[in-house]
Amino acid sequence: MPVIELDSVSRAFTVSTRTGLRRTRREVRAVDSLSFTVEPGEVMGYIGPNGAGKSTTIKMLTGILVPTGGTIRVAGVDPSRHRMNLAKRIGVVFGQRTTLWWDLPLKDSYAVLQKMYGVPRARHRENLATFVDLLDLGHLLDVPVRQLSLGQRMRGDIAAALLHDPEIVYLDEPTIGLDIVSKARLREFLAQLNRDRGTTVILTTHDLDDIEALCSRVMVIDHGRQVYDGTLTGLRASQSAPRTLVVDLATSLPPITIQGATVTRTDGPRQWLSFPPSTSAAPLVAEIAARYPLVDLSVLEPPIEAIIAKLYAGAAR
Template identity: 85%
Template sequence: MPVIELDNVSRAFTVSTRTGFRRTRREVRAVDGLSFTVEPGEVVGYIGPNGAGKSTTIKMLTGILVPTRGSIRVAGVDPSRNRTRLARRIGVVFGQRTTLWWDLPLKDSFAVLQKMYDVPPARHAENLATFVDLLDLGDLLDVPVRQLSLGQRMRGDIAAALLHDPEIVYLDEPTIGLDIVSKARLREFLGQVNRDRGTTVILTTHDLDDIEALSTRVMVIDHGHQVYDGTLPGLRASQNAPRTLVVDLATTQPPIQVEGAEVTKTEGPRQWLTFPATTSAAPLVAQIAANYPLTDLTVQEPTIESIIAKLYSTTPAHQ
C-alpha cells in the first residue's frame, strides 16, 4: 500500500490587490489537480523553482494546510483531520525555520522532543548516540541553538526530525549552508537511514547533487502542476540538456574547433564548450588534447535550474 496518496488535489488562496480606492480579489491556485502516490521506503526528489507549489504540497501532507479540493492520505490517515496522530509518524525539516528551542542547548531540545513524542528512554538514547556520531554533533550538544551556524543548526534539525523513528521524513533544502565535506556526510547519513530503517524521504532541494546522491525518483512541478515523474537520467534525457566542457589551455587561443561540440564562451585561455548529454566526453577530450595545448579540463553537468527551465519552456503554460 502506498504510504502517501494524493488524488486530484488543489489548494487555492485569495489574493487582494488595491487600485486607488478599489480593492479586488482573485484566486491563485498554488497546487492544481495534483495526483501521485509514494511507496514505503522511496526517496523522492520533489523539485521546482520558488513559487511552484512545493512548500504548499508539503504543508498539506503534514496537515498544516487543508486542500481546497481532492483527497490526501498519509500513513493511512487524512493529515488535516489527524495532525496529532500523524505527527508521531512523520518528521519535518522546513528549511530556514528551526524546530529547535532557540535559547536552549542542543541537547535540551533533544530531551524535550523525547518527552513530546513519548519515545522510550532507551530508544531515544540509542537514536541520539547514533545521530550525534553520524552527524558530528558531539561538540555542539552544550551550545545554545542561537549560537549555532546555519549548517550546524540544520544538522541538529535533521537529528531532531528523526529521533522518534518516523516512517516519513520531509526535508526542505537539507544541505543548505553546509560545506562540501558536511554535505557528503549528511547525504551518506540520510542514505543510511533510508536503507537501514526503510524511512520514506520526500526531499525538496535545488542542489542537483542531493537529488543524484539520494533520490530514486524525481517529481517536478510547475505552477502547481506536475510536469515530470520519473528518474533523474530520464529527466535529463527528456530535455536533452547539454553538458559543458570547461577547457584550460596553456595560452589564449581562437575558439576550439572539434566535431560534436560548440564553444559558447571564452575568457583568456579558458573556453566553454557545450555538447549533447547523450554524447561521451572522452572523444572530445582526446581531440582537444591532440590538437591544443591543454592544461586542465572539467565536465559540468547541466544544472537543475537549466533542466527545469527547459522543461517549463516546453509546457503549454509557458508557450
C-alpha cells in the first residue's frame, strides 16, 4: 500500500491588492489538481522553480495546511485531521527554519525531543549515537544552537528529525550551506538510512546533484501542476537531450566523420561529438576505434540542469 496518496489535490489562496482606494481580490492556485502516490521506501525528488507549489505540497502532507480540493492520505490517515498522531510517524526538515531550541546546547534539544515523542531511552541513545557518528556531530553537542553555522545546524536538524524513527521524512533543501565534503557525507548518510531502515524520503532541492545521487524517482511541478513523474533516465529521454562523446586522439586531426554523430567542438587532439539519446554509443565507439588513433573516450550524459530548464520552458508554453 502507498504511504502517501494524493487525489486531485488543490490549494488556493486569496490575494488582496489595492489600486488607489479600491481593493480587489483574486484567487491564486498554489497547487492545482495534483495526484500521485509514493510507495514505502521510495526516495523521490520533488522539484520545481520557486513558486511552483513544492512547499505548499509539503505543508499539506504534514497537516499544516488543509487542501481546498481533493484528498490526501499519509501513512493511512488524513494529515490535517490526525496531525498530532501523524507527527510521531514523520520527520520534517525545512532548510531555512530549525526545530531546535535556539539557546540550548544541541544535546539538550535532543533530550527534549526524546520526551516529546516518547522514544524509549535505550532506542534514543542508540539512534543518537548512530546519527552523531554519521553526521559528525560529536564536537557540537555542547554548543548552543545559535552558535552553530548553517551547515552544522542543518546536520543537527536532520538528526533531530530522525531520532523518533519516522516512516517518512520530508527534506527541504537539506544540503543548503554545506561544503562539498559535507554534502557528500550527508548524501551517503541519507542513502544508508533509506537502505538500512527503509525510510521513505521526499526531497525538495535546487541542488540537482542531490537528486542524481539519491533519487530513484523524480517529480517535477510547475505552477502547481505535475509536468513529469518518472526516472532521471526517462526525464532525459523525454526532452530528447543529446548525449556527448569526448574523444582523445593520438594527434590533432580534422573533425571526425561518422554516421550518427556530429562534431560540435575541437581542441587539439580532443573532439566532442553529439549524438541522439536514442542511439547506442557502442557502435559509434567501435567505428571511431577502427578508423582513428584513439587514446581515450568518455560518454557524457546531458546536464540535468539543462533538461529541467527545457522542461520548464515547455510547461510555460
